[in-house]
């Protein structure tokens with residue numbers, strides 16, 4: 001049996017790419033970009049697909065690069081998570097939109113202790129949300145959202161879609177004890 005192509009796995013992908021190009025023409029603000037693209041990502045999820053086309057590694061959640069381009073700049077990833085797998089605490093330096101295809105995706109938002117009114121140089125988790133299949137949420141920068149994402153340890157895998165206003169082969173991760181922010185080259189499977 002042959003693996004499905006990306007267009008078979010995400011049948012709404014060609015339309016999403018075209019609509020994103022139109023929506024991002026003229027370099028809208030991050031807030032306007034997110035407002036325009038949230039319904040477009042929601043439509044991609046509504047178009048259905050085959051989440052089984054995206055495998056996941058044992059050691060870590062797996063990032064599948066589905067589309068990226070420079071003009072206008074945006075990238076789309078499918079991410080697959082085994083139960084209990086999480087990203088490090090990180091930011092993207094760009095706006096982003098997250099949608100859930102399968103399972104439940106948990107998001108935790110962080111802020112520097114100095115901003116949260118706490119002592120010390122680290123970061124504190126100040127908000128948690130659980131996203132169910134079909135949920136789509138966006139975030140903007142600046143100020144960039146510092147967060148981590150993961151799959152609850154409930155025995156089920158999670159498949160999510162991530163649309164960013166930039167290439168996202170690398171991003172910044174944080175040490176929550178010291179507050180140190182460092183560049184991070186993320187592993188990914190490229191389908192483009």
Ligand SMILES: [Fe+2]
Pocket residue numbers: 090092147149
């Ligand atoms: Fe993120």
